[in-house]
Amino acid sequence: MNASSSATLLAQDTPWRQFVRDFSQSRIALFGLALLVIVLLLAIFAPWLAPQNPYDLAKLDLMDSRLPPGSESMLGSTFVLGTDGMGRDMFSAILYGLRVSLMVGVISGAIALALGAGLGVSAAFFGGRYEQILMRIVDIQLGFPAILVALILIAVLGPGIEKVIIALVTVQWAYYARTARSAALVERNKEYMEAARGLGLPTWRVLLKHLIPNTLPPLLVVGTVQVAHAIALEATLSFLGLGLPITEPSLGLLIANGYEYMLSGKYWISVYPGVALLLTIVSINLVGDQLRDVLNPRLAR
Amino acid sequence: MSLLEITSLRTEFSTRLGLLPAVDDVSLQVHPGEILGLVGESGSGKSVTGFSIMGLIDAPGKITQGSIRFEGKELVGANEESLRQLRGDRLAMIFQDPMMTLNPVLRVDTQMIETLQAHRSMSAEQARARCREVLVQVGIASPDERLKQYPHQFSGGMRQRVAIAIALLLRPALIIADEPTTALDVTVQGQILFEMQRLTRETGTALIWITHDLAVVAGLAQRVAVMYAGRIVETGPVEQVLNAPLHPYTRGLLDSVPANNARGQRLHQIPGMTPSLVNRPKGCAFRNRCSFAGEDCAVDPPVREFADERLVRCVRPLLEVKP
Numbered sequence: 001m002n003a004s005s006s007a008t009l010l011a012q013d014t015p016w017r018q019f020v021r022d023f024s025q026s027r028i029a030l031f032g033l034a035l036l037v038i039v040l041l042l043a044i045f046a047p048w049l050a051p052q053n054p055y056d057l058a059k060l061d062l063m064d065s066r067l068p069p070g071s072e073s074m075l076g077s078t079f080v081l082g083t084d085g086m087g088r089d090m091f092s093a094i095l096y097g098l099r100v101s102l103m104v105g106v107i108s109g110a111i112a113l114a115l116g117a118g119l120g121v122s123a124a125f126f127g128g129r130y131e132q133i134l135m136r137i138v139d140i141q142l143g144f145p146a147i148l149v150a151l152i153l154i155a156v157l158g159p160g161i162e163k164v165i166i167a168l169v170t171v172q173w174a175y176y177a178r179t180a181r182s183a184a185l186v187e188r189n190k191e192y193m194e195a196a197r198g199l200g201l202p203t204w205r206v207l208l209k210h211l212i213p214n215t216l217p218p219l220l221v222v223g224t225v226q227v228a229h230a231i232a233l234e235a236t237l238s239f240l241g242l243g244l245p246i247t248e249p250s251l252g253l254l255i256a257n258g259y260e261y262m263l264s265g266k267y268w269i270s271v272y273p274g275v276a277l278l279l280t281i282v283s284i285n286l287v288g289d290q291l292r293d294v295l296n297p298r299l300a301r
Numbered sequence: 302m303s304l305l306e307i308t309s310l311r312t313e314f315s316t317r318l319g320l321l322p323a324v325d326d327v328s329l330q331v332h333p334g335e336i337l338g339l340v341g342e343s344g345s346g347k348s349v350t351g352f353s354i355m356g357l358i359d360a361p362g363k364i365t366q367g368s369i370r371f372e373g374k375e376l377v378g379a380n381e382e383s384l385r386q387l388r389g390d391r392l393a394m395i396f397q398d399p400m401m402t403l404n405p406v407l408r409v410d411t412q413m414i415e416t417l418q419a420h421r422s423m424s425a426e427q428a429r430a431r432c433r434e435v436l437v438q439v440g441i442a443s444p445d446e447r448l449k450q451y452p453h454q455f456s457g458g459m460r461q462r463v464a465i466a467i468a469l470l471l472r473p474a475l476i477i478a479d480e481p482t483t484a485l486d487v488t489v490q491g492q493i494l495f496e497m498q499r500l501t502r503e504t505g506t507a508l509i510w511i512t513h514d515l516a517v518v519a520g521l522a523q524r525v526a527v528m529y530a531g532r533i534v535e536t537g538p539v540e541q542v543l544n545a546p547l548h549p550y551t552r553g554l555l556d557s558v559p560a561n562n563a564r565g566q567r568l569h570q571i572p573g574m575t576p577s578l579v580n581r582p583k584g585c586a587f588r589n590r591c592s593f594a595g596e597d598c599a600v601d602p603p604v605r606e607f608a609d610e611r612l613v614r615c616v617r618p619l620l621e622v623k624p
Contacts (some may be wrong), residue, residue, distance in 0.1 A: 015406065015451060127360075191401035198355055198396075199416045199467065200389030209415065213406045 022294040032286025039280050043098040050092035051077055055248060060087045066261065069268050082268040084257055090268060093254055094276045100250040102280065104161065105231035108168035113223050115169065116176025121212055123177070124184035135181065141174040146233060154242045164243045168230045179222045183215035190214075217295035224288030228281045235277055251277045302373075303330040304474055304507050305354065310367035310377075312346075312353045314578075321578040323349040323362070325531040328604075331475065336501060336508045338518030338539065340554070341528035342575050347511045350528070351477045354509075355394050356384040372474060390420045393468035395478040399461035399485070403452035409463055410448035416470055435466040438503075440496055458489035465493070469500065475507045482517065494521050515558055519543055524610075527551050530576055530586035537611035547607065547618040549591045585616065593617050 024030060042049060053059055064079070064087035071079050081090035123131040141149075153167040187193065188211065196210045237243035238252030239259075246253065251273045258269025312324040324346040331337050341347045352358050354369055356376060369376040372391065376384065388394075396402040404412060410432060417428040429448070436444035439462045452460060461481055468476050478497070482490040498521060501508050510522060518525050518539060525542050527535045527550065535548040546552040556569035573590040576582060585602045588594035595617065602616045 015453075191396050191398055192404045194357060195394070195396055195402040195464070196404065197357060198388055198394040199419070200385045200387065201415060201419045202385065205415065205419065209407070210404050214404070 019294060023290055026290050026293070029286055029290030032283045032290070035279060035283035036287055039098060039276075039283060040102065042095055043102045046092075046095035046099045050089070050095045052089040052092040054088045054093040054096050062087050066266055066269070068266070081272045082266075084254070084269045085261065086257075090254075090272050093249060094251070094273050097249055097251040097254050097273060098276055098280065100161075100244060100248060101231050101234060101252070101277070104164055104168065104234045104244075104250065105227045108165045108172065108230050108234075109223060109227040111165070112169045112172035112226065113176050113219060116173040116178075117180040117212065117215070117219055119173070120177035120180025120182075121184040121207065121215055124181045124188055125207055125211060131181075134177070138174040138177050141170075142178070146171040146229075147236060150233060150237060151240075151242065154237060159243055159245060161244060161248075164234060164237060167237075167243075168233060171233065172226050172230060175222055175226055176219060179218050180215055183218045184211055187211055187214045221288060221292040221295055224284055224291055228284040228288065231277070231284075232281055251280075304333045304335075304372060305329070305331040305509075306368075306370040307350075307354070308368050308370075310350070310353060310369060311365050312349050312358055313363060313365045315361045315363070318579055320365075322365075322531055323578060324353060327367070327528075327531075327533050329526060329533065329536070331507050331509060333474065334501065334505045334507055335524065336498070336510060336522045338522030338525040339509055339511045339528065340513065340515060340518055340525055342513060344575050344577070345528040346531040347528045348479050351394070351479050351509065351511050354477060355388060355392060356381075357388075357394075386420070389416055389473075390471045391474050393471070393473040393476045395461075395464050395468050395476060395481045397480040397483055399457050399464055399481070402464050403455075403460060405452055408449060408451055409455075413448070413467055413470060416467055420471055431470065432466075435469050436463070438469065438500065439463075439466045440492070441466070457485055458493065461485060461489075461493060462496070465497070465500075469504065469506070472504060473506060475509070476501075477509045477511070479511045480513070481510075483512070483514070490517070497521065515543065515554060516560070527554070530581055531578075532586065532614060533612075534587070534614045535612070537607075538609055541609055541611060547611065547613040547620070548615045549593045549617075549619060550587045552619060553590075585614075593619070 047053070064083050065085050067079055067083045069080060069082040069090075071082065079089050079091070081094065083089055084093065119134055123134045149171050150167040153170060154163060157163040157166060193206065193210060196206045201210075234243065234250060235252030235255070238250045239256045241256065244250050244253060249257065254273035255270050255277070258266070258271070258273070261269050307327060307329040310324055310327045311322055313320045313322045315321075327346070327350055329337070329350075339347045339350065349358070349362070353364055354371070354376070356379070358364060364377050367377065371387070376387075403409070410429065413432040413435075414425060414428040417423060417431060423431075432448060433444045436447060441447055441459065441462055447455075452463075455463060464481070482493050485493065494517060497508065497510075500506070510518065512518060522539050524537065525539045526533050527542070527548065529550050535542060535546065535551045542551060543555065546555060550571075553569075553571040557571060559568055562568060571590055576586055576589070582589055583601075584599040585591070585594070588598040591598070597616050600616075602614050604612055604614045605618065606612055607618075
């Protein structure tokens with residue numbers, strides 16, 4: 001006990017370094033992280049990696065449509081994962097689809113996190129009627145199935161990336177608000193909060209610099225899970241033909257496009273985007289699981 | 302003139318059972334540079350008194366009566382902003398558990414500098430210099446390395462030193478220390494007590510030391526106030542109160558300290574338990590446990606003044622049984 005504490009003293013052990021060490025304890029989490037990084041890199045660099053721009057209709061050739069994986073195009077290049085009904089190279093379409101799916105998931109997650117955390121922490125901090133009303137809204141929001149709320153919103157707002165993001169934020173913010181409030185309730189009663197007030201720090205400073213950073217660990221865990229949910233939900237919406245425009249297909253729309261060919265043996269149009277979606281969500285969840293273990297306050301020293 | 306003057310303070314908590322006074326009719330004075338020991342059992346209201354002075358009583362608690370004058374300014378009913386400006390600047394507090402009073406996610410320098418900058422417009426460089434100075438003052442070696450560390454890299458005693466350093470940052474006129482050494486080893490407690498005594502002498506800061514440990518008060522304070530069930534039952538200079546207590550409760554507390562017993566003798570204890578806020582007896586709250594109590598204790602005992610600024614709230618003070 002003593003030896004280890006003096007050892008950590010020598011090593012200038014920042015919370016961050018401790019965190020990295022704890023996280024690396026699990027091989028499967030590292031695998032998930034590596035997978036996630038690859039997926040992210042593929043998505044970010046899609047325009048440079050993809051052999052074809054699947055959004056550019058001029059580059060598509062109907063003669064190339066529904067070719068199985070490994071076929072050669074009229075121009076001599078290879079379609080590694082085959083083509084869809086429009087003659088799109090599936091590999092390129094998946095890279096671009098990943099880009100759209102991840103962007104929608106991460107942006108909606110970030111907005112929902114900021115919104116939900118702000119509301120939840122302030123509810124815990126100020127309490128009273130404000131807290132009561134806010135948390136009842138959260139209860140009501142969480143009482144509706146996510147897909148139902150999202151469908152209704154899309155139906156009212158109309159299609160488009162920003163509309164999908166609005167719908168996803170609406171569905172998700174309540175989870176963050178609830179988690180943030182419960183974390184903040186615990187932190188608010190800790191002595192350092194009292195001490196911060198006892199030092200005469202301004203309220204906004206106590207909130208921003210003392211309360212919110214200490215509520216972040218559980219929010220990060222919920223955040224990873226929710227981003228995975230958001231991606232899956234967006235894929236569902238796209239699969240149902242709502243949400244993102246056909247000209248910029250996300251993974252869900254790619255799966256939907258291939259659905260009609262499934263029974264005629266042209267599996268690759270649906271299956272490969274499905275595999276990409278699966279790998280993305282699994283990698284996020286693996287990372288999220290390990291985050292939960294590392295950041296669990298009950299396991300903390 | 303006294304630095305802090307509390308008159309008939311009453312702090313109540315509203316519960317399902319109605320308004321319950323945690324502090325009732327407390328009057329206290331603290332002179333500049335003086336160390337006052339505020340002694341009492343758990344639940345006697347000593348911490349609530351401290352928090353009332355700081356203006357840190359949160360709902361459902363409320364100061365319902367009395368006044369707290371600090372440096373001539375009335376604190377009861379003062380607006381939150383003026384209280385905030387006072388806290389940390391003229392009036393500082395040190396808390397019980399050093400493991401909990403520092404924010405775990407912020408480095409020590411961040412926490413110290415933000416305190417300075419919340420009250421003074423000074424550059425980060427100036428603030429850092431002041432932090433270094435205070436850390437040296439409280440006996441922390443190599444302050445530059447220590448400033449860059451996080452609270453979990455400090456031992457309990459070191460953290461309490463940092464907490465004391467933060468309290469001293471702005472040279473307050475009064476520090477309220479709420480059982481700051483209870484969670485520490487005896488040796489560390491001794492060091493901290495020694496440092497506090499030296500620091501208050503050097504800086505002229507007055508100190509209210511809240512504790513349940515009479516030995517600490519005996520060594521540290523000049524005056525002592527003994528609290529029981531929300532009221533101050535006895536006040537006076539430390540040597541006199543501890544050597545010749547006038548209130549039976551003070552006597553009981555002193556007898557409960559094992560060191561005051563002859564070897565082999567049965568240990569003393571005060572019979573019964575501290576009354577809870579709900580069923581506090583009418584009249585003297587101590588009379589059910591007091592071996593000197595009589596019929597006349599059923600009325601609220603008046604505060605009586607004796608020689609040497611000694612105040613006792615008892616109908617039957619221990620004048621004749623004095624050894």
